[in-house]
Amino acid sequence: MNDKKKIKNDKTKAPRKRMSKRRILNSVVIVFLSLVLIGGVTTFFILNQVINDAPALDASSLKSGEATQLYDKDGKAFTSLGNENRKNIKYEDLPQSVIDAFLSIEDSRFFEHNGFDLPRFMKAAMENLSAGNLGQGGSTLTMQLIDNAIMTKLEKTDPATSSIKKIERKIQEIWLSLKLEKDSSKQEIMVDYLNKVNFGNAARGIQRGAEYYFGKDVQDLTLSESAFLAGVINAPNTYNPYKSAVYNYTTKDWTDHYQLAEQRRNQTLKLMNYHGFITDEEYKLAKSTKLAFQLNGEKTFNTDPYQGYIDTVQKEVLELTNGKVDINTGGYKVYTGMDLGAQELADSILNGTADINYPDDSYFQTGFTLMNNQTGEIIAVGAGRNYTGDERTNYANDMRQPGSSIKPLLDYAPTFDYLGWATSMTLEDTPMTYRGTNIPLYNYSRTNVGDVTMGDAVAHSLNTTAMQSLEELVDKVGVEKMQQLMIDMGFDKDIVKDFDLGYSIGGSNMQTTTKQMAGAYSIFANGGKYITPHTVRKVVDTKTGKVVAETDYANKTKQVISGDAAFMMSDLLKNAVDGNWNNLLQILRSNYPVYAKSGTSDWGTEGSVYGIPTAAMKDKWICAYTSNYTIATWAGYENKVSDPASINYVTDAVMNMNVPGQISHKMLDYMSTQTNLSAIQQPSTVTKITHIKGLYPYTAAPEGTPSDMLITGYIRSKFAKLASAPSADQLSAPSSFTAKLTDSTSDTLELKFAAYPDADKLKEGSHTKTFTRNGIKWSGHAFYDPTDLFGRVMYKVDVTIDGSKVGTYSFDKESATQTIPIPAGKTAKVCGYYGYKNTTNGQSSSVCVNVTRDADTEEPDPTPDPDPNPNPDDNTNQNGKTLYNVFTYLYKRIS
DSSP states (O other), rough: OHHHHHHHHHHHSSSOOOHHHHHHHHHHHHHHHHHHHHHHHHHHHHHHHHHSSSOOOOGGGOOOOEEEEEEETSOOEEEESSGGOOOOOOGGGGGGHHHHHHHHOTTTTTTSSOOOOHHHHHHHHHHHHHTTTTOOOOOOOHHHHHIIIHHHHHHSSSOSSSSHHHHHHHHHHHHHHHHOOOOOOOOHHHHHHOOOOOOSOOSSSHHHHHHHHHSGEEEOOOHHHHHHHHHHTTTTTSSSSSOOEEEETTTTEOOOHHHHHHHHHHHHHHHHHHHSSSSSHHHHHHHOHHHHHHHOTTTTTTTTTTTTHHHHHHHHHHHTTTOOGGGGSSEEEEEOOOOHHHHHHHHHHTTOOSOOOSSHHHHEEEEEEEEEEOOOOOEEEOOOOOOOOTTTEOOOOOOOGGGGHIIIIIHHHHHHTTTOOTTTTTEOOOEOTTTSOOOOEEOTSOOOOEEEEHHHHHHTHHHHHHHHHHHHHHHHHOOOHHHHHHHTTTTOOHHTTTTTGGGGTOTTOOBHHHHHHHHHHGGGTTTTOOOOOBSSEEETTTTTTOOOEEEGGGGGGGSSSSSHHHHHHHHHHHHHHHHHSSSSSSGGGOOOOOOOEEEEEOOOOOOGTTTTTTTEEEEEEEEESSEEEEEEEEEEEEEOOOOGGGOOOOOOOHHHHHHHHHHHHHHHHHHTTSSOOOOOOOOOTTEEEETTOOOOBBBOOTTTTOGGGGGEEEEEGOOOOOOOOOOOOOOOOOSOEEESSSTTOOEEEEEEEOOOGGGGSSSOOEEEEEEEETTEEEEEEOOOOOHHHHEEEEEEEEETTTEEEOOOOOOEEEEEEEEEEOTOOOEEEEEEEESSSSSSOOOOOOOEEEEEOOOOOOOOOOOOOOOSHHHHTTTHHHHHHHHHHHHHHHHHHHH
């Protein structure tokens, strides 16, 4: 037994035989082939399912699509998009340079592959893997045509949200490309591709691209022009050389679209040379050609007369549908809020046929947005002078600094809700710095006056008072509350996040558009409610009748400020127009109420590199509204880095031309012929308050206050509380006072007071005080001076006779002479004291003296003796008698 166990144990420990290398290799091969077979079968079934789910290859979808119809507010079609933006060409129309350029940059082996270029696809995949992104596409021209015509539309209705779904879509795209290559010639595929591709602006298809950029037919394109067109389709917005350079206020640099366009053309030329389509000499010659000398199509390019509005609609539809619907591809009915007459007037204003006085400068630009306050619908868009399409800067939607036009929204209106201010609030226009810095803040005039009313501050557009107001708002409600208020008013979150006190004057990183400003200002006419500005009412798919987008903003309003604050701000803005301010807003005076604010921004020191004076004006604004409509208008220069002549500033002469004022007035005048424009009504929760000017909290006026020391304004009823009227300081009695007649029989008194100990209180009010703001002390004008309220200290006398007051007499000096009607033989009580000029409050106690006037001692004339000579004709006796009586009277007086 033990032996058997031993034998078993020996077998267990015996070494195993090693497998031969061949046997291992055979096993690996068998496993690999098995996996390939299993994977292949699985892959086959998967691919088969993906391909079966692919959309049908509709040859008609490769051609230009059905037109999109746009309708105005009355349901009238005003334009068609789609076919009208294309001019299809034939393959024989294409010059060789166009074919070579597109092959070089898009698909160099186009005539060799069967619709799918595996080496190019794998290379792109490896580059993406290395870079960690999907920057390289690897698509052939055939695949791009399938993507543009079929897959993009599929994405709009059934977006691929997962990675697996995206891979499946790419497989379907490849399959359809392979299928298309079997059914169509290379020439047909290329010409269909070129007829559909987007060249930017309103140009769809290469013929329209040639017209837009170079003003010529496609068969006349040069090598340089062909290379540019092949390159621009990668990013039409970025590479559009007509588009103005854009300045980024955050990074402090420019995006020069012309420079980028020329660089992209040169990249294409380099690839053409690399692939052998052009020689080195041709490459060098074409590269040296200035693209600017060839650009000649924009002004003659035939675009829709309503292009500015159309482009705004297109962008809005893309936003509403998350990029799924591009109305330029055709097949939709788009219902808008456009007022046809207003838009036609806007176009005539911008193309120079309306009576608008512009500077004699082709680089001077303007843009504006006109909207319906009650619906939020944009009824007219002014995209820019001689605007030709959305790839050129649309100045209605271009980000610019708003300057002082932001003040009513950010600095003043919120004070009525959060601080309880009245429109009669006194603000301090004093020298100051940005809080926490030594950077001075200046008014446009570079002067300060001291106390000003809020009406003065708004109409004169003072910077100091605006920042003072925002400082107090931030101190009361905090930065986050003010940022949320801006977001609620429609300003970009990316702009709002950088909020600082410089925003109070439209400075720092504050930027906005005329569309945003129109939407924000409309709250003043809407009882404080914000309605998102929009052009689109509804978008309908023509084929299915399905509504693919619809807006209902008028029923989704947001209460941004109170209706009380909206009315109160409107009262100040109406005063800015109707008052005698000479602030460029008077051009808006009409037979209907208009409310408005202007604004300017300046270059600061950033323009010095272009020879622009420090703090020269850069942007000019007017935001104006009526009960029914709001228009926000910007004017300034293109400031395109690639064209130094376009970099300029608004001179005083240009400012005084007041282009924004001219445009606003003309547009609102037209709308007044369409709608009855009325005054904005005072809410029942707003009342008037009369108080002492220059005092806060608002203070009741004591009796006798001069009218010029009072002011009346609007205030929310819940804040309409007056502090008790101030009382005058109690004055001490004179240390001495004397009163005596100039003689005992006279009624003229000589008065003598002890001099009042505080000589300053004897003076009239100076209306000056020392202001302190942000650590700076400064003396300036003050509305309130206690001396004016109560009057200066006077020397006063009360006179009574037999208990009846004869009168009160006031004197400037401690010594005075005063005639008082004291009857002979009577004693007058004369009381001297110190008192204020305008009130009896606070007067001192009196020092009294008695003054007696002597009784009259004159005796009556004696009875005359009988006339010894009664003859009336005897004058001798009569004269003697008269003399006798005179002497007798004089004798008695002397005695």
